[in-house]
Amino acid sequence: MDNTRSEVLRYAAFTDSGKGGNPAGVVLDARSLSETDMLAIAREVGYSETAFVLPTLEPSEFQVRYFSPKSEVAFCGHATVAAAVALAERDGPGARDFTTLAGLVTVNAVADERGVTATLTSPATRTRPVEESVLSATLAAIGWREEDLDPMYPPHVAFAGNDHLVLGVARLATLAGLDYDFDQLSALMEREQWTTVHMFWAEQDGVFHVRNAFPPGGVVEDPATGAAAAAFGGYLRSLGLVTIPARLTLLQGTHMGSPSRLIVDIDAHTDSVRVTGSASRMPL
Template identity: 45%
Template sequence: MNPNRDPGELADPAVQLGEVLRIAAFDDAGQGGNPAGVWIGAALPPAAEMQRLAHAVGFSETAFAAREGEGWRVRYFSPESEVPFCGHATIALGAALARAEGDGRFALQLNAAAITVEGRCEGERVQAALQSPPTRSRPAPPELAERALALFGYTREDLDPRIPPALAHGGADHLVLALNSRAALAAMAYDLEEGRAFMLGHGLVTVVLAWAEHAQLFHTRNPFASGGVYEDAATGAGTAALAGYLRDLGWPHGGAIDVIQGEDMGMRSRLKAEFGDAPGGSIRVSGTARMMPLC
C-alpha cells in the first residue's frame, strides 16, 4: 500500500467504495477462473445484508472488507451461508485492493485467523498470492470416506492408495479423496441436496477430489454443496488444505504443487501452492485475477 496516499483516495477510480466488484480469480492465461464478488467499504454491513448481497451476486463466494487499523476486516459469504475462509475470494480481494490502494501486501483479519494477501497489477490482470491460515490433517474415519464415495458414485477401487482419505484444514475443513485416474475425476456426479446434507452434517466446507498427474501436478474438483454450489471452478482454501495434507503425508512435493481445476466445468483455472516441511505451516497459494464486466 502506498503510505503517502490519503486513506480515502483510491488508486483506481473504477473501484468504488460499497460497490460489489466481480473478479475472476485463478484464471488461466486470461480465460476461466472462479468468479468472486468483492465489496470494499468504510465499515462492514450487518451480516444479514452481506448475506443478501452474496445471494444476489450469486457467485460461490463474495468477500466483504473494511479498513481496520493497519489492515482489513474480512468476512466471506456464499449464496446461502457464511464461510470462515475462501481462497479464491481472497485472491479476488487482493486484486481489488491492489487496484484501489496500489501494489502491496495487505493484512486481513478473518473471523478466526489473521492472514495476508498480496496484489501486483499487470495491466488489466493482477498477480495475487495469499498466505493461508495454519493447516492440519488427519485420516478420515472409514465410515465417512465410505459415505462420500457412495455420494459421488465411487468405490474404494477408484482411490489412489498413496493418498488415503483425509480430513484437512487450511482455514476451513475439507474432506480429501484422491482418485487413481483422470477418467474417475471427470465422472464425478452427485445430488446437490444429498451432498449439502452430508457436508453440513460433518462440518465440511467442500470435498476435494484430486488426481495426481505427477508428484507436483494435480487436477482437482471441489463440490461445494454446503454453500449451495454444485462445484467451484477454483478453490484456494481447498488447495491449501490439500497441500498441507500432502506435506503431512511426506509426499514428494519438492516445495510446491500446481493445480488445474474447473476444466470439467469449462472454466479451467490454475493455482500454485508453495510450502515448506514444517508441520502446521501456512501455505502460499498464488495465481492471477482479472476484472469482469459489471453486467
C-alpha cells in the same frame, strides 16, 4: 444500507492465461453493512462467495468477511485473491493483512505487464484420517467405490481455515465422470462441517487435476478453491507425500468450462501454505 459503500465489484480469480477462473464478489468498504445486508448482497450476486472488506485505521490491515448465498464462511481463498487484486488495482500492489474468522491471512499482490497476481498465506494447516463409516457414506453419495481411490493418497479431512475432505483417484476418467447425489452429499457435508470435497488425480510430480464439490455454497462444483488448495498442500506435507520445498500446479474448473490455475508453495518451516493466482475484473 449505504449504497455508495456497498458497490459490488466482480472478479474472476485463479484465471488461467486470463481465462476461466472462479467468480467472486468484492465490496471494498463494507463498514456500513450489517450481517443481514452482507448475506442479502451475497444472495443477489449469486457467486459461491462474496468478500466484504472492512478497512481499519492501518492502511495495510483489513477485516474481511465472506458470505456464500446461504451463510457466512470463515475463509475463502478465491475471494481473498479477488479482494487483494481489487485493493492493489485501487491503491497499488504490496502486502496486506486480512483478519478473517479463520485467523490472520497475509496477502501480497504483485503487478507486472500481465496484470496483478496475489499470494495468500493460509492459516495453519492440519489433517486427520476420515472415519471409515463417513468415507463409505461419501463414496455412496459420489457413486465411487474404494477401488476407484488412489492408495498412495489416504482419504483425510484437511484444514486451512476450513475443513475439506481430500480424495485422490487412480484414474482421470473417474474424476472426469463425476456425477454425485447433491442432496445426499450436502446432508453429509453439513453433518461433518466440511466446506468442500477436494477430489484430485495426480498427473505427474507437482501437477494435479482437481474438482471440488461445494454444496454448502449452494453450487454443485467450484471452479477454483484457494482454501482447499492450501489444505491440500498441508495434507501432502503432513503425510510426506511431496518433497519439501515444493511448488504444485492445481488445474481446476476444466470440466466446468472455466479452466483455473492455482500455484501452491509448501515449505518445511511453517504450518501455513502459500497459494498464488491471478484475477481479472469481470464485465457488469
